[in-house]
Amino acid sequence: MTITWSNFFIQLISFAILFWLLSRFAFKPLFSVMEKRRQLVQEQMDSAQNNRTDAERLIEEQKQALQQARKEAHDIIEQARTTGSKQADEIVQSARNESNRIKEDAVRDIETEKNKAVAALKAQVSGLSVLIASKIIEKQVDEQSQKQLVDQYLQDVGNKS
Secondary structure (H helix, E strand, O other), rough: OOOOOOHHHHHHHHHHHHHHHHHHHHHHHHHHHHHHHHHHOOOOOOOHHHHHHHHHHHHHHHHHHHHHHHHHHHHHHHHHHHHHHHHHHHHHHEEEEEEEHHHHHHHHHHHHHHHHHHHHHHHHHHHHHHHHHHHHHHOOOOHHHHHHHHHHHHHHHHOOO
């Protein structure tokens, strides 16, 4: 096979012209589309990475918010327990104070009634004493009669109280 140099140069020139035409009209737009596609894929990968980072950050924030909410709930429960305990203690103390007050009032009432009863008894005793004295003076009795009067007086006092 022999190479014809004229055909060779014509084919070489044709190839060069074809290559120039392809590079000008086909390769540039094709490479431009491929570069745009590469940039789009790169942007989507960067966006996906940013979204993943944001998602991880949001998950961490949610975990922290949940932990904070649990802590606040625990604090509220503890505060409620403390408040309930304090209120129970206050109620018990109030009941004790009221009980003591009622007891003191009852003791005072009993003492007052006792004093009234003693005063009434003293009035009766003094009345009976005067009565006995007047009977003794009237009778001028002997020792036996006086003993009878005293026994009768004590019996009257015992019956009236």
